[in-house]
Amino acid sequence: MEMWLREMQIENAAMTYKIKETLVRKKTKYQDLAIVDTEAFGKMLVLDGIVQTTIKDEFVYHEMITHIPLFTHPNPKKVLVVGGGDGGAIREILKHPSVEKAVLCEIDEDVITECKKYLPEISCALDDKRCEVFVGDGIKYVKEHKNEFDVIIVDSTDPFSIAEGLFGGNFYKDIFEALTEDGIFIAQTETPFFLPDTVRKVFNDAKSIFPVTKLFMAAIPTYPGGYWSFTVGSKKYDPSQADTSKIPHLDTKYYTPELHRACFVLPKYVEEVIK
Ligand code: AAT
Incomplete structure (x- = not known):
């Protein structure tokens, strides 16, 4: 059958x-x-x-949502992941020797438990001693932490139900407060092909709060449209102009220093969406 x-x-x-x-x-x-x-x-x-x-395409998403902000910030020490209970983002973050602590704030404990059991290829770093796992709502967690993280990564489900509040201006204001003075935030921000209004709103919300806001794309075969957007909000450093000449070699399959700069060059229809 x-x-x-x-x-x-x-x-x-x-x-x-x-x-x-x-x-x-x-x-x-x-x-x-x-x-x-x-x-x-x-x-x-x-x-x-x-x-x-x-298992087949997770590398694209997890490498791009982590290495773009972590190689833009000159010395990221403390990183927060909101969502991401599978552990893929944590695995990539911990490839950076400067990171002293990576906190995972996932609302659903079962996601963590089942991914540890059935997806060890992705969840393998959740038991690393530099990783702290916190089970709870990311909205509340971010509100309760001020001036603490160099990088905040929003690795969340789509903007419905428990994740709805992770896509708006109020949450981004709290993220701004939770970041250190030169902190950087990144979120997965859906498909500009099928959901242009969502991408536009999220981008403009971030832009109204962060001095530097940029959008980049990556090809993820299992996500709707196959071509996915990420929005970066930064207090100081421009991710599209990062000095990629001294990036050390990392064991990656999608991210390269060349792609770091190239991914911010957008197709015309995507530029129109965020204009
Ligand atoms: N690493 C790729 C996997 C994800 S899963 C996103 C996680 O966000 C889920 O485990 C979900 O339980 C968690 N989550 C949702 N809302 C909250 C919240 N309010 N606080 C903390 N965690 C939350 C991302 C996939 C993207 C899919 C795109 N189509």
């Missing part, structure tokens, strides 16, 4: 994945969680029917 997972990527279009095996499926306190093994992308984490990360 063939089993297929269908993700409704937008209202009238879907992606389907042939499933080898369902490893876990449960209702957590916050969402419907599944980790399934698929023919095309290997194991994947699915929350409320939406693909969050897969």
